[in-house]
Amino acid sequence: MASALEIVAVPAFADNYLWLVHDADSGETAVVDPGDAAPVLVEADRRGWRITQILNTHWHPDHTGGNLAVKEATGAAIIGPAGEGGRVPGLAVALNEGDHVSIGSHQAEVWEVPGHTLGHIAYVFGEDRVAFVGDTMFAMGCGRLFEGTPEQMHGSLARLADLPDDTRLYCAHEYTLANAQFAAHAFPANQAIGERLASIVTAREAGRSTVPTTVAEERATNPFLLARDAGHFAALRAEKDSFRSA
């Protein structure tokens, strides 16, 4: 039986998570969204892992800023969305909906999940029950609509929420506490949200990460998945853009 993917968070900037993904059987290691090269290279080195591929979800610099330096240090191939080809530094392998990437024997399908940016993709390792979702879905939240429409983002989130319950969603930021406070404001009668907010406050006070999340948790407590339709989603997203917790 193939060994499970080892997935390690590398914190960067104020609240980014860069993900190292290692397959012990093949010795292959991918880094997802290396906004900064140095911390990723240090962590891979410390573990004796050699980075063989760079997987980008979208073009934003806090996800791609380390691409060229990681490539220069390791020779890793830079892989990312075809739809953002001109804006992803060093892009060598351009991916579209339905394409596949592999880390050893672990295979991901590429999903186009527009909304945060127009070309944003997710890497869905179906058999592993793992998905790298970039800035599309966050724990109890979703990315801002910089390029796409509410309809696009609402559709992208619904699609991710349709994955099996136990799928772990690896997003790119630790935004969960602020997201949970907004969720409790938007859905004050929702008991699951209230309980999750309390557990997130505890986790953050103890300095613990709240990522990855799971599809089941998001379906129950993500306000943007609880939206009735795209119109309700759009209203919630606009309200969140200016929301400040007390």
Ligand SMILES: [Zn+2]
């Ligand atoms: Zn982004």
